[in-house]
Amino acid sequence: MSVRRMETPNYENSPVNGESRTRENCPSGDSAVYKWLGFSFGLLCIIQSSLNIYLWAQVDQNSNESKNISTCNFTCVSADDVRTLILERDQLLQEKLQFLQEKNQLNFSKDLLNQKNKELLQNNSQLNQEKNQLLQEKLQLSKDVTLLNQLREHLLQDKNNLLQWNSQLNRDNVQLFQEKDRLLKNNRRLYQCTKQLLQDKDELLRENCQLEHDLNQLDQDKTKLRNTLSRLKTTNGILIKRKMMCNDNVIRLQNQLIELQSELYMGWRRFKSGCYRLSSTSNTWEFARQDCEGSGAHLVILTDKAEENFVSSFGGAEKFWIGLKAENTSDTCVCTWTWVDGSSLCYRNWDNQEEPLPTWTYSCAHVAQNHAWLVGPCDESYYWICEKEL
Incomplete structure (x- = not known):
């Protein structure tokens, strides 16, 4: 197997x-x-x-x-x-x-x-x-940073140069202001001397004219001298009085001119036949009225468009009181606007072209930044402009 x-x-x-x-x-x-x-x-x-x-x-x-x-x-x-x-x-x-x-x-x-x-x-x-x-x-950013740093250094150099230039300009400006003040003083002194000389000249011319007139009169009236002696004495006395009055008027005008010049240097500005001054602070309407009256003036009264344009440009962008006030003594708000001198309102420039209805017992008007008139309570605080007639 x-x-x-x-x-x-x-x-x-x-x-x-x-x-x-x-x-x-x-x-x-x-x-x-x-x-x-x-x-x-x-x-x-x-x-x-x-x-x-x-x-x-x-x-x-x-x-x-x-x-x-x-x-x-x-x-x-x-x-x-x-x-x-x-x-x-x-x-x-x-x-x-x-x-x-x-x-x-x-x-x-x-x-x-x-x-x-x-x-x-x-x-x-x-x-x-x-x-x-x-x-x-x-x-690339590193290259840009390097370029920016270089640019920054150039800008810093330019800034330093500008600062130095500005410092030099400031020094020159200070010197120019000093020179300006000196020239203004000399100008005022020369102006006073010139004014005095012109007054003396006018007086001498008047005396010369008078003397020439008297001489001619004497030549013509030599034969009538005895008859007109008394009249000439009377005329001479009148002329002396007039001369004294003229001298007094000249002194008064000189004093007024000096006062006006001092006021103009203290913030007053002239327009037509008046002088105007803007306040340096703000306060109520009543305080503004008293302040103007204390300086021999009154709150500004606007009578036409030209005066209002001048006052508005003088006031700048500030709100300021004007001498316009209304008193509400009834429940129907019917009142009359009047200026501080008692005159009625003729020229108007209300904000909405319509006369407002005051809702306070005493309402006062002020000029807004758009140069239109507005109404408000008299206890508000605004700047004001005083007016003085020459």
């Missing part, structure tokens, strides 16, 4: 070696799994080879025993051992299939990891490009 020789399966380890070559590029955790799988395949091959060697040894031993015993019922190897070996082989084959499945799964995981690695490499390449671009922008 011949025993069928069991074929030993040929287990090739080349895929495992190939996988070991490809695992070199994998991460460290997957390389441990591939090493364990290769070790398992190697162990499986060793076990299979051991089983084949054991089966061949049993077959040789049984063949030797059959040569010595001719009538022996040859059974090769016991059936239990054969079944056990077959079961072990089947179990090893199942483990091999299981390992192959795990290998396929690991290969799939490897492909996924390789794909992710490619994506990471692409991302790395893109990041490197962006890094290079940012480095170029950084270099």
Whole structure:
């Protein structure tokens, strides 16, 4: 009875070696799994080879025993051992299939990891490009910063030059103001001297004219001198009185001119036959009226558009009181607007072109920033303009 020789399966380890070559590029955790799988395949091959060697040894031993015993019922190897070996082989084959499945799964995981690695490499390449671009922008920004610093230094130099120039201009301005004050003093002194000389000249001219007239009269009336002596004495006395009156008027006009000049230097401005002054502070209407009367003037009275334009330009952008007031003594709000000198209202420039109805017991008018008249309580605080007739 011949025993069928069991074929030993040929287990090739080349895929495992190939996988070991490809695992070199994998991460460290997957390389441990591939090493364990290769070790398992190697162990499986060793076990299979051991089983084949054991089966061949049993077959040789049984063949030797059959040569010595001719009538022996040859059974090769016991059936239990054969079944056990077959079961072990089947179990090893199942483990091999299981390992192959795990290998396929690991290969799939490897492909996924390789794909992710490619994506990471692409991302790395893109990041490197962006890094290079940012480095170029950084270099450009550094150049721009250098240019800006140079420009800043130039600007600082220009600023220092302008400051020096400004300081020089301020010194020149101070000198010019001093020279202006000196010239104004000289001008005032010369003006006074000139005015005095002109007055003396006028007086001498009048005296000269009078003397010429008297001389001619004396020449013509030489024969009538005795008859007209008394009349001439009377005329001479009258002329002396007139001369004294003229001298008094000249002194009075000189004093008024000096007062007007002093007032003009103290903030008064002349327009036509009046002088105007803007207050330096703000207060109520009653306080403004008393302040103007204390300086020999009154709150401004606007009689025409030209005077209002002058006062508005003089007042600037400030609100200011004018000398217009109304008293409400009835419940029907019927009242009359009057100026501080008692005159009635003729010229008007109300804000809405309509005369307002005052709602307070005493209502006062002021000029707004748009140069129109507004009405409000008299206890509000505004600037004011005083007016003085010449």
